[in-house]
Amino acid sequence: MSPVGRYREPRISVIAAYAGSERRSDDRVAELSRELDSVCLHAASALEVAVTLELLGYTDDFARRRCGVRDLFDLAAALYEVSLPGRRRRRERRAGFVPRWAQAARAWWARRQESGFAPVRQEA
Numbered sequence: 001m002s003p004v005g006r007y008r009e010p011r012i013s014v015i016a017a018y019a020g021s022e023r024r025s026d027d028r029v030a031e032l033s034r035e036l037d038s039v040c041l042h043a044a045s046a047l048e049v050a051v052t053l054e055l056l057g058y059t060d061d062f063a064r065r066r067c068g069v070r071d072l073f074d075l076a077a078a079l080y081e082v083s084l085p086g087r088r089r090r091r092e093r094r095a096g097f098v099p100r101w102a103q104a105a106r107a108w109w110a111r112r113q114e115s116g117f118a119p120v121r122q123e124a
Contacts, residue, residue, distance in 0.1 A: 032075075039052045043083075046077040050075075050076035
């Protein structure tokens with residue numbers, strides 16, 4: 001049995017497809033952000049990242065020893081900041097996206113207005 005709060009290495013399996021030398025940052029926070037990529041990209045705030053870290057079993061001791069930050073909340077804030085460029089790219093990609101049904105509806109409405117159609121409003 002391990003006492004509560006003792007450091008225990010998280011069990012995460014990573015399958016590497018690239019066998020060459022590592023070209024990405026070897027910073028502990030950057031490595032962790034790559035492992036938790038979807039969590040960091042979809043989080044609304046650093047607090048949401050902190051909750052997810054706690055649910056996954058990470059502790060303040062892990063944050064201090066492995067990542068060099070004060071506690072889990074500082075680690076979550078660092079992960080949230082590291083993933084900021086990815087969230088910007090994701091938001092920019094989504095900004096120009098218009099679903100096909102909306103494109104069809106806009107085209108239909110434009111044709112209706114060009115033909116002189118004016119909706120009749122009924123007075124209540």
